[in-house]
Amino acid sequence: xxxxxESGGGLVQAGGSLRLSxxxxxxxxxxxxxxxxxxxxxxxxxxxxxxxxxxxxxYADSVKGRFTASRDxxxxxxxxxxxxxxxxxxxxxxxxxxxxxxxxxxxxxxxxVSS
Numbered sequence: 001x002x003x004x005x006e007s008g009g010g011l012v013q014a015g016g017s018l019r020l021s022x023x024x025x026x027x028x029x030x031x032x033x034x035x036x037x038x039x040x041x042x043x044x045x046x047x048x049x050x051x052x053x054x055x056x057x058x059y060a061d062s063v064k065g066r067f068t069a070s071r072d073x074x075x076x077x078x079x080x081x082x083x084x085x086x087x088x089x090x091x092x093x094x095x096x097x098x099x100x101x102x103x104x105x106x107x108x109x110x111x112x113v114s115s
Contacts, residue, residue: 002026002104004095009109012085016113020080022095022106027076029099034071034078038091038111045094049080062088085113 008020024031035050049069050058057069068081078095090113095106 004097004104004106006093006095006106006109008080009093009111011112011114014085014087014113014115016085017081017083018085018111020082020093020095020109020111022078022097024076024078024095024097024104027097027099027104029101031073031076031097031099033096033098034069035096035098036069036078036080037094037096038089039094039108040088040091043091048093051078082111085111087113087115089113 003025005023008018012018033050033052036048037045038048039045048060048063049067051069051071066084070079091111092108093111094108097104
């Protein structure tokens with residue numbers, strides 16, 4: 001049974017930091033890409049950060065310089081270090097894991113940034 005367990009969300013003041021984690025288990029095929037998406041109320045889900053198995057990263061312009069994605073291939077775990085958080089970063093953050101055949105999503109973790 002595939003599970004993506006996200007953790008680390010919460011309430012933080014503007015300027016603060018949070019670190020999200022996503023632990024994947026039960027995935028038989030090799031994980032290729034891992035990514036974080038987010039969805040704010042009334043908005044479409046958007047890509048925040050992606051990281052390949054070779055650790056190449058890609059970020060949304062809105063988070064460049066503030067967020068850092070990393071992964072541990074041995075543990076099938078994805079991380080997102082979020083610094084200098086802004087109220088507009090408030091959203092549900094979803095973990096996405098991609099293999100050669102399938103795409104998996106986590107249940108989401110709420111991040112709320114107060115002004």
